[in-house]
Amino acid sequence: xxxxxxxxxxxxxxxxxxxxxxxxxxxxxxxxxxxxxxxxxxxxxxxxxxxxxxxxxxxxxxxxxxxxxxxxxxxxxxxxxxxxxxxxxxxxxxxxxxxxxxxxxxxxxxxxxxxxxxxxxxxxxxxxxxxxxxxxxxxxxxxxxxxxxxxxxxxxxxxxxxxxxxxxxxxxxxxxxxxxxxxxxxxxxxxxxxxxxxxxxxxxxxxxxxxxxxxxxxxxxxxxxxxxxxxxxxxxxxxxxxxxxxxxxxxxxxxxxxxxxxxxxxxxxxxxxxxxxxxxxxxxxxxxxxxxxxxxxxxxxxxxxxxxxxxxxxxxxxxxxxxxxxxxxxxxxxxxxxxxxxxxxxxxxxxxxxxxxxxxxxxxxxxxxxxxxxxxxxxxxxxxxxxxxxxxxxxxxxxxxxxxxxxxxxxxxxxxxxxxxxxxxxxxxxxxxxxxxxxxxxxxxxxxxxxxxxxxxxxxxxxxxxxxxxxxxxxxxxxxxxxxxxxxxxxxxxxxxxxxxxxxxxxxxxxxxxxxxxxxxxxxxxxxxxxxxxxxxxxxxxxxxxxxxxxxxxxxxxxxxxxx
Amino acid sequence: xxxxxxxxxxxxxxxxxxxxxxxxxxxxxxxxxxxxxxxxxxxxxxxxxxxxxxxxxxxxxxxxxxxxxxxxxxxxxxxxxxxxxxxxxxxxxxxxxxxxxxxxxxxxxxxxxxxxxxxxxxxxxxxxxxxxxxxxxxxxxxxxxxxxxxxxxxxxxxxxxxxxxxxxxxxxxxxxxxxxxxxxxxxxxxxxxxxxxxxxxxxxxxxxxxxxxxxxxxxxxxxxxxxxxxxxxxxxxxxxxxxxxxxxxxxxxxxxxxxxxxxxxxxxxxxxxxxxxxxxxxxxxxxxxxxxxxxxxxxxxxxxxxxxxxxxxxxxxxxxxxxxxxxxxxxxxxxxxxxxxxxxxxxxxxxxxxxxxxxxxxxxxxxxxxxxxxxxxxxxxxxxxxxxxxxxxxxxxxxxxxxxxxxxxxxxxxxxxxxxxxxxxxxxxxxxx
Numbered sequence: 003x004x005x006x007x008x009x010x011x012x013x014x015x016x017x018x019x020x021x022x023x024x025x026x027x028x029x030x031x032x033x034x035x036x037x038x039x040x041x042x043x044x045x046x047x048x049x050x051x052x053x054x055x056x057x058x059x060x061x062x063x064x065x066x067x068x069x070x071x072x073x074x075x076x077x078x079x080x081x082x083x084x085x086x087x088x089x090x091x092x093x094x095x096x097x098x099x100x101x102x103x104x105x106x107x108x109x110x111x112x113x114x115x116x117x118x119x120x121x122x123x124x125x126x127x128x129x130x131x132x133x134x135x136x137x138x139x140x141x142x143x144x145x146x147x148x149x150x151x152x153x154x155x156x157x158x159x160x161x162x163x164x165x166x167x168x169x170x171x172x173x174x175x176x177x178x179x180x181x182x183x184x185x186x187x188x189x190x191x192x193x194x195x196x197x198x199x200x201x202x203x204x205x206x207x208x209x210x211x212x213x214x215x216x217x218x219x220x221x222x223x224x225x226x227x228x229x230x231x232x233x234x235x236x237x238x239x240x241x242x243x244x245x246x247x248x249x250x251x252x253x254x255x256x257x258x259x260x261x262x263x264x265x266x267x268x269x270x271x272x273x274x275x276x277x278x279x280x281x282x283x284x285x286x287x288x289x290x291x292x293x294x295x296x297x298x299x300x301x302x303x304x305x306x307x308x309x310x311x312x313x314x315x316x317x318x319x320x321x322x323x324x325x326x327x328x329x330x331x332x333x334x335x336x337x338x339x340x341x342x343x344x345x346x347x348x349x350x351x352x353x354x355x356x357x358x359x360x361x362x363x364x365x366x367x368x369x370x371x372x373x374x375x376x377x378x379x380x381x382x383x384x385x386x387x388x389x390x391x392x393x394x395x396x397x398x399x400x401x402x403x404x405x406x407x408x409x410x411x412x413x414x415x416x417x418x419x420x421x422x423x424x425x426x427x428x429x430x431x432x433x434x435x436x437x438x439x440x441x442x443x444x445x446x447x448x449x450x451x452x453x454x455x456x457x458x459x460x461x462x463x464x465x466x467x468x469x470x471x472x473x474x475x476x477x478x479x480x481x482x483x484x485x486x487x488x489x490x491x492x493x494x495x496x497x498x499x500x501x502x503x504x505x506x507x508x509x510x511x512x513x514x515x516x517x518x519x520x521x522x523x524x525x526x527x528x529x530x531x532x533x534x535x536x537x538x539x540x541x542x543x544x545x546x547x548x549x550x551x552x553x554x555x556x557x558x559x560x561x562x563x564x565x566x
Numbered sequence: 567x568x569x570x571x572x573x574x575x576x577x578x579x580x581x582x583x584x585x586x587x588x589x590x591x592x593x594x595x596x597x598x599x600x601x602x603x604x605x606x607x608x609x610x611x612x613x614x615x616x617x618x619x620x621x622x623x624x625x626x627x628x629x630x631x632x633x634x635x636x637x638x639x640x641x642x643x644x645x646x647x648x649x650x651x652x653x654x655x656x657x658x659x660x661x662x663x664x665x666x667x668x669x670x671x672x673x674x675x676x677x678x679x680x681x682x683x684x685x686x687x688x689x690x691x692x693x694x695x696x697x698x699x700x701x702x703x704x705x706x707x708x709x710x711x712x713x714x715x716x717x718x719x720x721x722x723x724x725x726x727x728x729x730x731x732x733x734x735x736x737x738x739x740x741x742x743x744x745x746x747x748x749x750x751x752x753x754x755x756x757x758x759x760x761x762x763x764x765x766x767x768x769x770x771x772x773x774x775x776x777x778x779x780x781x782x783x784x785x786x787x788x789x790x791x792x793x794x795x796x797x798x799x800x801x802x803x804x805x806x807x808x809x810x811x812x813x814x815x816x817x818x819x820x821x822x823x824x825x826x827x828x829x830x831x832x833x834x835x836x837x838x839x840x841x842x843x844x845x846x847x848x849x850x851x852x853x854x855x856x857x858x859x860x861x862x863x864x865x866x867x868x869x870x871x872x873x874x875x876x877x878x879x880x881x882x883x884x885x886x887x888x889x890x891x892x893x894x895x896x897x898x899x900x901x902x903x904x905x906x907x908x909x910x911x912x913x914x915x916x917x918x919x920x921x922x923x924x925x926x927x928x929x930x931x932x933x934x935x936x937x938x939x940x941x942x943x944x945x946x947x948x949x950x951x952x953x954x955x956x957x958x959x960x961x962x963x964x965x966x967x968x969x970x971x972x973x974x975x976x977x978x979x980x981x982x983x984x985x986x987x988x989x990x991x992x993x994x995x996x997x998x999x
Contacts, residue, residue, distance in 0.1 A: 067822050138805040
C-alpha cells in the first residue's frame with residue numbers, strides 16, 4: 003500500500019490503515035532460516051520523510067559517530083537479493099520498524115481507552131532515535147522528549163563481530179514506548195517511591211510488550227510448536243510447559259542472548275519464577291526490573307491459565323491435533339482482553355505511590371464494570387489466584403471481591419457545573435475544595451488537579467458508557483521531625499530530624515455519566531503505613547544521598563541494573 | 567634484632583590529586599623500615615614542574631638513604647592517582663625506575679590484581695569462569711571503556727564541565743601498563759583481601775606490627791552482604807567496551823555505521839528539523855558516558871586495599887579510595903568495628919570524597935575530639951587538590967566541604983591542600999611508647 007501523500011490526504015478516499023513490515027521479535031528469531039517478519043496495521047496518517055507523523059518523529063542521528071542519516075520514506079521496500087542483509091543494514095528499514103511498533107503500541111492504548119493518549123514528554127511528537135549511540139542500552143527520556151535506542155556488537159566464533167540494534171527488537175521498542183505512554187497517563191509514577199512503583203513501570207511495560215505480540219496471529223502461529231508448516235498443531239505442543247518454553251514466553255533456543263543483556267532477561271524469564279514463594283520480600287527483588295518480573299509473572303500465568311482453559315473446549319481433529327488458527331485466535335482473544343484490562347486499569351489506579359495490590363484491585367474493578375458476571379471465562383478469579391500465588395493481595399481498602407469500593411457519602415455538587423467538570427481542572431479543584439472533608443483531603447498540603455480524561459467504552463448492556471477521570475495530587479514537604487509530630491509517620495531512626503522530605507498523596511476521581519462521583523481511588527498523604535515503607539526504602543537505598551538533579555531516570559535505572 | 571617499632575614517621579608528599587605516603591617505622595637509631603603507600607597523581611598544582619613525580623621518587627630515595635632499602639610497596643588499587651609514580655621509561659628515567667632500584671622486599675596489592683586470575687576468555691556465557699575471574703575480566707573491560715571515554719571526551723560538542731570530568735575520570739581509569747608491570751615484577755607480590763594476610767608482618771619488613779586487612783572483600787564475602795545482586799555485570803562492561811571500541815571515536819573521529827549513501831550530514835550542516843534532537847542527543851551522550859565512567863571509577867575505587875596497622879595501642883588506618891561497598895563487609899564484623907573505634911590516625915579515603923568516609927565509619931572513631939589540646943585526638947591525613955573531581959552544585963566535589971569541616975572540627979587534619987607553594991612534604995610523627 004502506498005504511503006498517504008500530501009496531495010491525496012484528507013479526502014473521502016483517504017485510507018484509515020497503513021500496513022508496514024516489521025521484524026516480528028528480533029533478528030535472531032528465525033523460521034526456516036529467515037528472519038521472522040510480519041505486516042502490521044497501524045492508523046494511517048499524513049507522513050513526511052523521517053518518518054515524521056503527528057505523534058512520532060524519527061530522527062536518525064547517532065551521537066557516537068556524529069552522523070545524521072537520511073530520513074526514510076515509507077514504505078521502505080526490500081531491495082537486493084539478500085533479505086537478511088537488508089533488514090540489518092538499511093537504516094531506513096530500521097526507521098520504519100521503530101515507527102511502526104511505536105505507533106502500534108500507541109494505537110493499542112488509544113483503542114483501550116477510547117481517547118487520544120499523550121506522551122509523558124512535552125509536545126505532541128515524540129522523537130525517536132533508532133541509532134542513538136554505541137551503547138548496550140535503550141531508554142525513554144521525558145526531558146529529552148524521546149526514545150533513544152543504542153547499538154553494539156557481539157563477537158561470533160566464526161567471522162566478524164555482529165552488530166546488534168536495539169531498534170530491531172519488538173520487545174524493547176514496545177517496552178520503551180510504554181514507558182513514554184504510562185508517563186503520560188501517570189506522571190508521578192516516576193517519582194521516587196516504594197520499590198513497587200519503579201517496578202510497576204518496568205513490569206507494566208513488559209506486560210504490554212508481551213501481550214501485544216499475541217495479536218500478531220501469523221507470528222504466534224509460526225512460533226507455536228514445530229512451526230507453521232502444518233495447519234494442525236499436536237496437543238503435546240500445547241502443554242503448559244511446552245508453551246512456556248516457546249519464544250513467546252521463554253528463552254527458546256534460537257533466541258539470541260545478546261538483546262537480553264540490554265535489559266536483563268526479565269521480560270522472558272518471568273514465568274520461571276516459581277509461584278508460592280515470597281519473592282516480594284527477597285532482597286534481590288527490591289531492584290525495579292527484577293521486582294517487575296513478579297507482576298509480569300502474575301499476569302502471564304493468568305493469561306496462560308485462561309488460554310489453556312479455552313483450548314480445552316476446542317475439539318481434536320485427526321487424533322490429538324487442534325486447528326492451529328483457532329488455537330492462535332483463542333490466544334489473541336485472551337491477550338486482547340487482558341491487555342485492554344491492564345491499560346484501562348491505569349485509569350483506576352491511584353496517581354501516586356502505586357503498589358501491585360492497587361493495580362490488582364484496579365484490574366478487577368475495570369473488568370467487573372465491563373463483565374459483571376465472571377463465571378464464563380473466570381478472568382477475575384484467575385487473576386486473583388495468580389496474583390496471590392506471587393504474594394500480591396488486592397488492596398486493603400477494597401471490597402471482599404478485590405474491587406474498589408464505590409464512593410460513599412454525600413457530596414456537594416451544587417457549586418460545580420457538570421459540563422465544566424468534564425474538562426476543566428479549575429472546576430474539578432472546586433469540587434475537591436467544596437468536598438475536601440468528605441474526600442479526606444488535608445488542606446495543609448499543596449493540592450493540584452493534574453489531569454482530566456474522558457473514558458468511553460461500551461457497557462455490559464451495549465450502551466456507550468462515558469466516565470470522566472480526574473487526577474489530583476497532594477504534595478507536602480516537611481522535616482523528619484514534623485513528619486513524626488504532625489502525621490505520626492515513623493521515618494527510619496537514623497534519618498536526621500531536620501532533613502526535609504517530600505511526601506505525596508493523591509487520588510483518581512471517577513465521575514459517571516451524570517457527573518456524580520463513582521470512585522475515589524486514593525493514597526492518602528497521611529497513610530502512615532505507606533509513607534513509612536516509602537521512606538524506609540528510599541533511605542536504605544541511598545536516595546537521599548544522591549544529587550537532586552539526576553536526569554533521565556530510565557537511563558540511569560538501566561545502567562544501575564546492569565552494573566549495580 | 568628489632569622486635570617492635572618505637573615510632574613511625576608518615577611523610578605526606580605533595581602529589582596534587584593523588585596519594586603518596588612514606589611510612590618509616592623506627593626500630594632503633596639505626597634500624598628504620600620503609601613502606602611506600604601508593605605513589606600516583608592525576609593532576610598537579612600548576613606551579614610544579616613536569617618532572618615532579620621523578621623529583622618525589624628521588625626524594626624518597628634520599629630519605630631512605632644509601633645503606634637502606636625500601637622494605638615494602640603497597641599499591642591500594644590500580645587508579646592512576648595511586649600508581650602513576652610507578653611508571654617506568656625505556657631509558658630507565660621514570661619515577662618507577664627509581665622506586666624499583668630501592669629493592670622492595672614485597673609489593674602488596676588487592677586480590678583483583680592477581681595475574682593468575684586473568685583470563686582471555688570473552689563473549690557471553692563463559693560458564694567456566696569463576697566469580698573472581700569474571701570480576702577481573704570486568705575490571706579490564708572497564709579500563710577499555712575508560713580509554714574510549716577519554717577519546718570521546720575530545721568531542722567538542724560536549725559541555726565543558728562534562729568534557730573535563732570525562733577526561734579526568736577517563737585518564738584516571740585507563741590501564742597504566744608500565745606501572746602495573748613494574749609493580750608486578752619489582753618484588754614478589756602478595757595479593758590479599760579482607761581477613762587475608764598483608765605480607766608485611768615478616769621479620770625483615772615490619773616485625774611487631776600487626777597489619778589487619780579490612781578490604782577489599784572477596785566475591786564470596788561480598789555475596790554475603792549484597793542486597794541487590796547485579797546479574798551479568800561483567801558482560802555489560804564487556805559489551806560496553808566492545809561497542810565503544812568498534813564504533814567509538816578513534817584518532818580522526820568515528821566512522822558512520824552505515825554506508826555513505828545513507829548519510830545526510832556529519833559534524834555540521836544539520837537541517838533545522840533535526841537540530842533539537844541532535845543537541846539533546848549530544849548532551850545526553852555526554853551525560854551517559856560520564857555516568858558510565860563514574861560507575862566504573864567507583865567500582866575501581868572499591869577494589870582498594872584497606873590496611874589497618876596496629877602497634878601497641880596505636881592504630882593507623884589506610885583505606886586507599888575504598889567506598890561504602892568495599893567497607894560494608896568489614897563494617898559488618900564486630901572484631902573490625904572494635905579495632906576501628908580505636909583508630910588514632912586516619913588517611914582520609916579518596917581524597918576527601920563524601921562516599922569514601924561512610925557515616926558508619928566516621929561514627930565509630932572514638933578518638934574524634936573537638937578539643938585541640940587533647941593528645942589522643944584523632945589525626946587525619948588527606949592528600950587532595952580542589953577543582954579536579956566532582957561538582958559543588960551536585961554536592962560531589964572533592965574534597966567535600968561538609969566532610970572537611972567535620973575533619974577540621976573533630977580531628978587534627980593535615981591536608982596537602984594546605985601546603986605552601988614550595989613545600990614538598992610534611993611529616994606526622996607517632997610514638998608507640
